[in-house]
Amino acid sequence: MALLVVSVLPLYFLFAQLAAPNIETSTEPAQTTHSDEPLAAQELAKLTIADAGSKDGYARDKFGNGWARWDKCDTRQRILNRDLRGLALDSDGCTVLSGVLDDPYTGKTIDFTRGTTTSGAVQIDHVVALANAWISGASTWEKSRRVELANDELELLAVDGPANMQKGASAADAWLPPYQPFRCQYVARQIAIKIKYALSVTSAEHGAMEKVLHTCPAQRLPTP
Numbered sequence: 001m002a003l004l005v006v007s008v009l010p011l012y013f014l015f016a017q018l019a020a021p022n023i024e025t026s027t028e029p030a031q032t033t034h035s036d037e038p039l040a041a042q043e044l045a046k047l048t049i050a051d052a053g054s055k056d057g058y059a060r061d062k063f064g065n066g067w068a069r070w071d072k073c074d075t076r077q078r079i080l081n082r083d084l085r086g087l088a089l090d091s092d093g094c095t096v097l098s099g100v101l102d103d104p105y106t107g108k109t110i111d112f113t114r115g116t117t118t119s120g121a122v123q124i125d126h127v128v129a130l131a132n133a134w135i136s137g138a139s140t141w142e143k144s145r146r147v148e149l150a151n152d153e154l155e156l157l158a159v160d161g162p163a164n165m166q167k168g169a170s171a172a173d174a175w176l177p178p179y180q181p182f183r184c185q186y187v188a189r190q191i192a193i194k195i196k197y198a199l200s201v202t203s204a205e206h207g208a209m210e211k212v213l214h215t216c217p218a219q220r221l222p223t224p
Contacts, residue, residue: 037220037221037222037223039219039221040184040187040219041210041213043191043221044213046195047194047199047200047206048198049203049206052202053134053136054139055135057139058135063130063143063146063147063150064143064146064147064150064151067124067151068147068150071094072093072095073092073094073095075124077094077095079153079157079158080124080158081094082153083101083157083158084096084101084112084158085099086100087099097113098111099112101158103159104157104159104177104179104185104186105125105160105163105164105167105177105179105182105186106160106163106177106178107179107182110122121161122158122159122160123159123160123164124158124159125158125159125164126150126155126156127157127186128155128190129168129169129170130146132169133146133149136194136200137197137198137200138197138199145197149193149197154192157189163177163178171208172186172187172205172208172209172212173204173205173208176208183212183215185219187209187219188213188219190209191209192221
């Protein structure tokens, strides 16, 4: 397979932004924050606290049939391009053949190689699990809105596969990243997503988020 050097990425991301205007893009690191972003603890207070809705009717395909795709690149490849370093790309200028992930959930360094038995080492996590979004308000949306959420770069992180499987559909009161230094950023990202999409939190979920943010009162929301 022919390889392209990483210097093609700026042109690729410009094309992706033009080809997919309804899906947010960002070439900044996934954990970027800026001093003008609001404090996570203040934004947490804006979330609606409500009992979880019913899981009836939930299915992954209610949020789209897999990853959104345009041209030769789907959302998974875009997130791998964003979150991994030392990339080697296929000749399509998009598909990641190999790279290195500094995993935010475990703190491990993962050498990624694309393949039928190796690709699962790095998975793309919906930071607010889609099943959680469903019971937090997304069950009433039009499908197009759910597809937007499922492919929103704010909602997605490349992470350790086993950690992602362990998380499942858990909210913050049931699961937090085992790598404790990332927990404040993780909770802040969940808050940003729930504010953007007007999703609710349960009282237990709110309490867990509040407890985490007590350890990092200066934590700000991630840059969209």
